[in-house]
Amino acid sequence: MSEEFPAIQGGGSLILAWQIRNKRVLVVGGGEVAAGRILNVLNADAKVTVISPRSGLNPEVVHRIEKGQVTYHDRKFEPSDLDNVDMVLTAIDDPATSTVIWKLCKERKIAANIADVPPECDFYFGSVHRDGPLQIMVSTNGNGPKLASIVRKQIAANLPVDIGAAVQKVGMLRKKLRKVAPDVEEGPKRMGWMSRVCEEWSLEELVEMDEEDMDRLLGFYKPNTVPTFEEVRLGDAAEELAFDGSFGWWI
Structure with a gap:
């Protein structure tokens, strides 16, 4: 019986949309690595504070x-900088100071990422493909960032153009469906029907x-069927439908 279930692989990370x-x-x-980290968290609508001497700042x-996209302090790190902070990202060429920051974060139970030091990271940054609401992350769990980038590009190259628009449209369809079938007990049917649409349509x-x-x-x-895209687009099936104003179209 045990062979029917997935084997535990271990050594991975729990990849989440945080x-x-x-x-x-x-x-x-404030260097190149910091610039990438800053962009990542700004894209996630975080409130960002940057600590770095001005002489070490990357143009980005x-x-x-x-x-005015970030709050900036032209100086080196001070322990008091950790007051009222939810997350810490370090990207400095000073291993000793990075380790000190890491230990302080552990004492305060603040999630931290110390660039290029996997053992001193609560989480990793993967290589991300972004198209509107669609985000695809490839992680090597700190083993090979460049390889993650190569794999991510290969995946992105095989996606349809404007796939992000498809994600937005599916979201719009879900909202419309909730208006058509708003009752709580319809939840399982709504989920199942939406899943079938996503599986049966390319x-x-x-x-x-x-x-x-x-x-x-x-x-x-209502009849719990999923027509083909061609049937919907050509309107062939629509001619066979009657209209019930209390709910919508039905067969």
């Missing part, structure tokens, strides 16, 4: 400061889907 909107993130360092970090078809297609498609929810 919501840090309005969380206070401290970045210690200077740009973030000048645009990614390219989801990219091409427009709002009129969505409205036609929703007519098949």
Whole structure:
């Protein structure tokens, strides 16, 4: 019986989409690596503070400061910088100071990432492909950042153009479905029907889907069927439907 279940591999990380909107993130360092870290957390709508002597700032970090996208302090790290902080990212060429920061974070139970020192990291930054709401991260668990980038590019190259738009449209379809079938007890059916749409329609078809297609498609929810994209787009099936104003289209 045990062979029917996945084997435990171990040595991995729990990859999550960490919501840090309005969380206070401290970045210690201002070089190229710090610039990448800053962009990552700004994209997640965090409130970012950068600590670094001005002489060590990367042009991109200077740009973030000048645009007011981060709070900046022109000096070296001080322990008091950890007051009222939710996350710490260090990217400095000073292993001793990095280790001190790491230990202070452990004492205060603050999640931290010490660049290029995997043992001193609560989490890793992977190589991320971003297309609108779609984010795909490849992680090597700190073993090979460059390889992660190569794998990520290969994955992205095989995705349909504008796949992010498909994700947005699926989100819109889900919202429309909730209006068509708002009752709590409809939850399992809604989830199952949406899953079938995503499985039976190709990614390219989801990219091409427009709002009129969505409205036609929703007519098949009550009978719990999923027509093909061609049937919805051509309207062949719609001609066989009657309209029930209390719910929507039904067969």
